[in-house]
Amino acid sequence: MKKVRIGIIGMGRMGLTHYPIINTHPAVEIISVSDTSGTILGMMKKYIPNLKTYTDYKDLLNARDIDGVIVCTPSFSHYEICKIACENGISVFCEKPFTTSPAQAKELSEAFEAQGLVNQVGYVNRYNPVFNNVKKLISADIIGKLVHVKAEFYSCTIIKSQKSKGWRSKRENGGGATYEMGAHILDILNYILGEPIKVYGSMMNSIFSEDVEDMFATNLAYANDVTASVFVDWSDVTYRKPMMKIEFFGSKGKIMADFYGMKVYVDEAHPEFNLIEGWNTLAKNTMPDSVPFYVRGNGYTHQLYDFADAILDRTKSVICTFADASTTQEIIHSVFNNSQNL
Amino acid sequence: MEKIDKIVFGDNQFFGINHRSQDKAEELAKKFSDIRNIIEVYDNAFECGIDSVMLNSNDIAAEICDYFRKKSDKYGHLSWYPSIPYPHKYANMVAEQGIFSAMNEILFKNNTTSGVFGMIGKGTSVVLGKDLMKLLEMLIDIEVKMFKGLNVKVIFLQNVITDLILGYDVKEVFQCYCDYIRKKYNVTPGFITLNMPYLKSKLDEWKIEEVVICSSINKAGFNMNPSKEEYERVIAENNPNKCQLMAMNVLVSGSITPIESFEYINSLNLQSVVFGASSKAHIQGSKDLINLK
Numbered sequence: 001m002k003k004v005r006i007g008i009i010g011m012g013r014m015g016l017t018h019y020p021i022i023n024t025h026p027a028v029e030i031i032s033v034s035d036t037s038g039t040i041l042g043m044m045k046k047y048i049p050n051l052k053t054y055t056d057y058k059d060l061l062n063a064r065d066i067d068g069v070i071v072c073t074p075s076f077s078h079y080e081i082c083k084i085a086c087e088n089g090i091s092v093f094c095e096k097p098f099t100t101s102p103a104q105a106k107e108l109s110e111a112f113e114a115q116g117l118v119n120q121v122g123y124v125n126r127y128n129p130v131f132n133n134v135k136k137l138i139s140a141d142i143i144g145k146l147v148h149v150k151a152e153f154y155s156c157t158i159i160k161s162q163k164s165k166g167w168r169s170k171r172e173n174g175g176g177a178t179y180e181m182g183a184h185i186l187d188i189l190n191y192i193l194g195e196p197i198k199v200y201g202s203m204m205n206s207i208f209s210e211d212v213e214d215m216f217a218t219n220l221a222y223a224n225d226v227t228a229s230v231f232v233d234w235s236d237v238t239y240r241k242p243m244m245k246i247e248f249f250g251s252k253g254k255i256m257a258d259f260y261g262m263k264v265y266v267d268e269a270h271p272e273f274n275l276i277e278g279w280n281t282l283a284k285n286t287m288p289d290s291v292p293f294y295v296r297g298n299g300y301t302h303q304l305y306d307f308a309d310a311i312l313d314r315t316k317s318v319i320c321t322f323a324d325a326s327t328t329q330e331i332i333h334s335v336f337n338n339s340q341n342l
Numbered sequence: 343m344e345k346i347d348k349i350v351f352g353d354n355q356f357f358g359i360n361h362r363s364q365d366k367a368e369e370l371a372k373k374f375s376d377i378r379n380i381i382e383v384y385d386n387a388f389e390c391g392i393d394s395v396m397l398n399s400n401d402i403a404a405e406i407c408d409y410f411r412k413k414s415d416k417y418g419h420l421s422w423y424p425s426i427p428y429p430h431k432y433a434n435m436v437a438e439q440g441i442f443s444a445m446n447e448i449l450f451k452n453n454t455t456s457g458v459f460g461m462i463g464k465g466t467s468v469v470l471g472k473d474l475m476k477l478l479e480m481l482i483d484i485e486v487k488m489f490k491g492l493n494v495k496v497i498f499l500q501n502v503i504t505d506l507i508l509g510y511d512v513k514e515v516f517q518c519y520c521d522y523i524r525k526k527y528n529v530t531p532g533f534i535t536l537n538m539p540y541l542k543s544k545l546d547e548w549k550i551e552e553v554v555i556c557s558s559i560n561k562a563g564f565n566m567n568p569s570k571e572e573y574e575r576v577i578a579e580n581n582p583n584k585c586q587l588m589a590m591n592v593l594v595s596g597s598i599t600p601i602e603s604f605e606y607i608n609s610l611n612l613q614s615v616v617f618g619a620s621s622k623a624h625i626q627g628s629k630d631l632i633n634l635k
Binding site for chain 2: 283286
């Protein structure tokens with residue numbers, strides 16, 4: 001069997017999650033990892049003796065012994081890493097948010113396409129069957145003319161005062177509720193609705209963090225008179241787990257979706273979508289979605305297996321290319337640019 | 343190996359977990375924020391003839407354990423099936439502070455012993471690299487502490503952690519967990535997983551036996567990776583004298599009827615089933631439908 005040789009840069013929370021997932025892909029061989037922490041590398045080397053470990057990611061990329069690299073470092077470093085990977089002909093799966101500037105995101109997207117390399121960003125919610133169902137129903141105008149979308153995202157991630165420390169405390173490094181959490185919901189809107197024509201009336205506030213926002217709200221306008229309002233708060237103690245809630249208001253019905261399922265109201269039956277007139281409840285656990293190996297969520301496996309499969313067979317595509325993530329990057333920066341406070 | 347209880351009462355309903363509806367989960371979480379409401383459900387379960395409890399080591403679990411420990415004359419006969427750790431606590435701490443700082447807080451907050459702790463505190467993080475297994479043992483002790491004095495039968499490693507480390511394909515971690523649980527606590531080691539066939543094949547390869555594996559097993563195929571068919575094959579081929587299998591997520595949070603759910607479970611070569619419910623009628627109804635081979 002042809003093998004895909006993979007390296008992983010950044011063994012923090014996401015790197016530690018991606019390693020075991022991609023390691024179970026039958027065609028994948030993990031060749032190398034890099035991290036600035038010698039402790040993590042030492043620990044891995046002790047129990048996985050054949051693994052090559054580097055404290056400098058450049059050495060990992062310049063070794064030219066891998067086909068693809070999974071980039072899990074803080075966002076501010078993504079641009080440099082991706083650039084060097086591209087120069088070495090290495091395909092990239094990059095964690096979200098993609099970069100810390102829309103211009104860099106666009107440049108990378110063009111460079112990877114020009115080289116014919118697989119390029120993917122880890123906006124994992126694009127793999128959630130609920131949101132894919134929503135996308136399908138919205139595209140088919142099931143709820144009539146879409147008028148407005150109300151999107152909310154809550155978590156109890158930051159629930160006590162934060163000392164300014166590390167990259168998460170600076171927006172320019174990719175920290176804050178907009179980059180770390182809001183990016184997900186803005187990307188899902190981008191996935192379902194496409195690119196907005198306007199982002200306006202944004203506001204931000206901090207609750208516990210010293211230098212970054214813990215909540216933000218924004219408005220988006222789309223072609224065909226569709227509007228969306230977004231509210232994100234990562235300091236909400238009432239949520240045990242992160243919770244995304246998106247409601248779609250249409251002229252003939254409504255869709256309410258979260259991570260676990262959706263409720264659809266339609267004013268007439270749509271047998272082709274298994275919908276009866278009135279309310280329909282579709283739980284995620286009734287949408288068939290097994291993965292070869294599960295860690296933390298099916299989407300994490302789907303996206304990484306897609307990455308490896310696309311490297312093996314270039315005719316296969318991935319969901320969320322650099323180009324897709326570039327659009328999301330532009331939306332994020334529009335929120336920053338028109339924000340009224342903080 | 344020692345036989346485990348056939349019917350175990352679970353805890354998902356108490357902690358805002360519902361795989362079908364977030365609204366339902368929130369409603370239940372509110373109700374069970376008062377521990378008296380939790381105890382009432384347990385009493386109902388015990389009256390239905392269930393005397394085994396599975397409980398994840400979260401903060402509320404510590405209170406629950408305290409309650410039952412203090413009333414050992416009434417509840418001393420219960421068997422306990424703890425699962426450790428409570429992963430969201432760790433995930434949030436790691437997100438806030440980074441992995442080493444989180445480890446420090448976890449280890450320091452709960453322990454006053456010196457030795458390895460002191461060295462980590464001083465930043466000699468090399469200790470971690472050199473002795474991951476020692477660290478694992480310390481984390482086990484911290485999580486198991488709340489169950490002290492209860493009649494513990496199996497200590498399960500929670501699925502987020504089991505599946506995470508499973509993918510690294512490192513035998514030593516699983517061996518260390520099993521050895522330590524047996525040696526220090528004299529109970530059977532268990533693993534909760536959403537990848538049962540994969541875990542089973544690895545444990546076979548590593549010759550790790552006499553463990554309990556708890557995994558989602560349901561007619562809908564929900565959370566059964568890589569496939570329901572693969573689960574059925576592994577279950578049929580399993581030798582329960584070497585490895586006992588426990589089913590969880592049997593009712594898929596109400597997506598399938600109890601009759602269908604348990605008919606499916608009863609037809610398989612399973613040794614135990616864990617389920618949760620809030621009302622006495624539902625508990626009794628489910629219990630009466632369970633008839634494992």
